[in-house]
Amino acid sequence: MSESAIKITNLTKRFDDITAIDNLSLEIGWGELFGILGPNGAGKSTAVNILNTLLEPTDGSATVDGRDVVFEPECVREVIGVCPQEPAFYPHLTGEENITLMGEMHLVPKDVLKERVKSMV
Known part of the structure; x- marks a missing residue:
């Protein structure tokens, strides 16, 4: 650190x-x-x-x-992460779909992403 x-x-x-x-x-x-x-x-x-x-x-x-x-x-x-003033999600997607999309955009491996999403929703 x-x-x-x-x-x-x-x-x-x-x-x-x-x-x-x-x-x-x-x-x-x-x-x-x-x-x-x-x-x-x-x-x-x-x-x-x-x-x-x-x-x-x-x-x-x-x-x-x-x-x-x-x-x-x-x-x-x-x-690091940010919580912007304006919503940074897509309203037509579910919470799970939004989290998955962000993980995919950050190139999180699919198996890791699946477990992370499962633990969040």
């Missing part, structure tokens, strides 16, 4: 001529409760998407449990 649960150093993310995050640095220790607050367009979702390996930073670095989000995305995905 690394010293910090999350460490962001001089993180910048640009989308063409828009700077969504400008030189952000922060460190979150194990067991700390942390919230990200700010107005629309402040870069909150962008920062979370970088931590979840959905986006790559333009500059700087971010680690989750000591794992680099750019160079070790698979390892990061094993130790």
